[in-house]
Amino acid sequence: MFGTLRRKLSPPAVEQRRIDLSGRPVTYTLKRSSKRRSIGLRIDERGLTVSVPLRASEKWLHSVLQDKAGWVVEKMAGWQARQAPVIQWRDGEPVPFCGNMLKLRVVPDLYGAPPILCGENLHLCLAQPASPQRIEQAVGQWYRQQALDLFGQRVAHFAPQLQVVPRAVKLSAARSQWGSCTVRGVVRLNWRLIKLAPALTDYVVVHELAHLLEMNHSAAFWQVVGSVCPDYRQLRVRLREFGIVD
Helix, strand or coil: CHHHHHHHHCCCCEEEEEEEECCEEEEEEEEEECCCCCCEEEEECCEEEEEEECCCCHHHHHHHHHHCHHHHHHHHHHHHHHCCCCCCCCCCCEEEECCEEEEEEECHHHCCCCCEEECCEEEECCCCCCCHHHHHHHHHHHHHHHHHHHHHHHHHHHHHHHCCCCCEEEEECCCCCCEEECCCCEEEEEHHHHHCCHHHHHHHHHHHHHCCCCCCCCHHHHHHHHHHCCCHHHHHHHHHCCCCCC
């Protein structure tokens, strides 16, 4: 009976909340964990996430948020200012690719053919009228194929320099990481990297391959990264501007 009562009284692991900080209403995600011993704040493209110990008191939580109010408001304003414009998915719309912008062109005459990259134009061979959903789907498929090809090339370029051989290289669609590496040697790279400058992609590739030698972020790990990517510090800073931190 007491075990049942305790379960009923346990707070939810994740919930959405709202608070006034520096005179502004702020919505945030509250996450509770039995593994945490302190309160942590993270701001990314999804907004503010507050991670707290499972039994953290409301008084403690409120105190930390108010103490960090200025920082939270400033950082959230910065994220909102950096948000990419919403793509309309129509003929003539610009889309990012390898650090540049391409213009979408719907070409019904070549219906059924794969997308064609011609200079600064990406020709989509779709029947008219092509809905925004269909255009987005076609571009997404093209992005993923381009990412798979590029990642394979860059892994083949950097792996011999580090003297490593990944078990496999796979695409990721994670919202919180640009890449990852498992203890079994599987490297996953976020397909959205195809939108960014090649130097940023190279940094993430090197970062994950380096984990095949050092499964941590120790000084030894960063020495491995720096051996083939000497400007990794600047690239890490640039990468943070795009919302996903490795």
